[in-house]
Amino acid sequence: MTDDRFIRFPAEVKDLFWDCDVKGLKWGRDQDMIIARILTHGGLHALKWLRSLVSDRELREWILRRSGAGMNPQRLRFWEVILDLPHRRVNDWLYSERNDIWYRRNAP
Structure with missing residues (x-):
């Protein structure tokens, strides 16, 4: 899905x-936000739906480009196994x- 059509989201998504x-979300414009939200917070149905739109290769590249940003350790390890990160x-x-959290503890 590479165009700018409006997306039909299943209820669980x-x-x-x-x-x-x-109703106002478009894939071309909002793709990064949609992928991030589903990868970081989505359940099984949402993840299956996303993987029906985006190949595992594309998801792998997306995570690598962002260095796993926004994902908690459990999600990151899950995707490490699933996508061979x-x-x-x-x-x-x-x-x-x-370490960033540790060193920022005293920052103003």
Whole structure:
């Protein structure tokens, strides 16, 4: 799906976009937000729906480009296994995030 048509969301996916007017979302314009929301918060049905629109290769590249940003460790490990993400890179992302939190604890 590479055009700018409005998207028909299944009910279980619509719930993830409680803060948006889902009728106004377009794939071409809102793709990054849609993928991020589903990868980070979606359940099984939402993930299946997303994978019917986007190939695993595209999802893998999307996560790699963003260095796993926004994903909690459990989700990141899940996608590491499912999409064959490089183990060392995932470890680096998680280690970096953990250290950032530690070093920011005293920041104003």
